[in-house]
Amino acid sequence: MRRIGIVVLAALAFLGLSALAEGNIKAGFIYVGPIGDYGWSHAHNEAREIVDQGFDWLETLYVESVPEGEVETFIDQLVAQGCNVIFATSFGFMDGTLAAAQRHPDVIFAHCSGFKRAPNMATYMADFYQVYYLNGLMAGALTKTGKIGYVGAFPIPEVKRHINAFTIGAREVNPNAEVHVKWIYEWFNPAAAKEAAEALIAEGCDVFAFTEDSPTVVQVAAEHGLPSFGHYSPMYDFAPDYVVSGQLVHWEAIYRDFLKKIHDGVYTPKNLQHVDYWWLLSQGAVEVGAKPGMMINPVFEDDLKACVIDHPVFGKISAYDLVMTRYNQMADPGVTFDPFQGPVYDRKGNLVIPEGMWPSVDTLITLEWAVEGVVGPWPGEPEE
């Protein structure tokens, strides 16, 4: 795939020599995977196509399946082709992108999911933790065994944050619910995801969520007649009767804003040192849904409405109304709720977020603990 990417690049190099019109932006996107992976790189590329069509002053190029260690070479090529904005869309591109940013001080860089910035290098991320929390509320209402299965890719802060948010949601509806976690140590491995899901089913789990770049868990759950939540791409079509909801991303929200501000002269290669996009529901960078526009699969609406709980804040409320209420609290521009609103205790009994406090972004991106209700190994779990 990379070879094709290079051919495309070489062909475009000839076309790209024509000088950019004044004020026009030529943005280069660098992907770590193939655009057909139906996961991360696919989503970034869809967003690129959307913004490319949205602005007549914008031209875009991309390279796919770029090995993390070789990102600088690819950046140099894109710059040589006239790109004045570069998006590096993998955590592993961080150091290479920073080095390239220092070598090309007039080019604007944006690195996705990292934490290193420069005057000409911003960072951005669309995070799912609020969405996972809302999915958790639904899962807590739908589980009959009280055991919810979660197939995780790697035990890193991002995945841990999502499992925690999901568990907090599940236990808000069903205080005895447990979230059983299996790790597969890969971002993409359908066979591993399948066997992990089968193992969870054997342990009695009856609702599923996951972090992995294929729809395997959704398919396995549906084979057993069990509900699940899609991840990253719309997975409704894989099991229309069983996908309750899921996490969807809209990178274009960030790309549109960032590129517009460059075009308007707000962002320059001199003032990005503190530009960090951490975009959530309220900015429209993520969406909760089985597919775009379908927040909750109608198949499950009745079950969620029938599940009425005694909520400490809202009193008697159905799971369905609770999801809607919490969604509105987080999706409105003036956000009034955070899933990690204190007090939050980890499963060893430590108070990790004090009463009434919200976690900072720093706390969230370095989070290692597991909340109460998470069952299973948790590599890197803090002691004491």
Added chain:
Amino acid sequence: MDWQSWLIGIVGRALAFGTPLLWGTLGEIYAERAGVVNLGVEGMMVLGAFSAFAVAQSTGHPGLGILVAALVGGGAALIHAFLTVTLRANQYVSGLALTMFGLGLAGLLGRGWEGIPLKQPLPSVTVPGLSKIPLLGPMLFEDQSILTYIGLVLAVVLWLLLYRTRWGIVLRSVGESPATADALGVNVFLVRYLAVILGGVLAGVAGGYLSVEYRPSWTEGMTAGMGWIVIALTIFAGWDPLQAIWGSLFFGALYHLSYRLQAWLPPELLKLMPYAFAILVLAIAGLSGRRRGAPGALGVPYTRGEK
């Protein structure tokens, strides 16, 4: 968590995950028995997986998908046979090239097919009557693939062919000493071609199983290294089709256990368990000094008239 549910889980999943390994290993055993190493299993499998999905999705017939996967696998193996038998190219280089070629081609052709669920997967079978037997029923006869049973029967048939028929003697002699076989009037080239193609056919079916039965959808690179486990299993099984059954089931069970045991053992350790075991077996085979059935002329191109 009673022991019965564990046993049912382990055996049932070992069969499901072991099936593609068994098909692939049986094929590789035959190719290597004829003296040809084919490291292209991963490539042939992934081509099989893609073609099976594309055909099953467009025609609505998963069985037809499997059939086409077999043909595609056989076709890919034909390339390897031509390069290594006729042109006497280095078997390892050719096999590796086939793997990369297969992964690349399937990825390219498969672009438009990603993210689509298969309309009509290969239905799983529950054997009437037998599935009612306590313990054994749910373990062996519930929700299994027809390809699992065919694979098990095939292993026995291939074993009988190899050790109990004249055909088997011919095949083995070609792998042990092609010059002698040639002197006795055996068409070494033809036997090697057929064995390598059979290997491709079975690897193609293994791939087809993945995309129309095990996980009914197509994703680039979905074989995820299974072809390499097959290579290890071929050695692990001592080039014996019956041992391949135990080998595949054992790997399948280890794979399942690596998730079941996560609550008690570090997942990193469990994850490498099957591979650590493969290394261990190879080391034991090497240290014990026994050849464990490795064909004498394995990996050596045959040229007529050379000593």
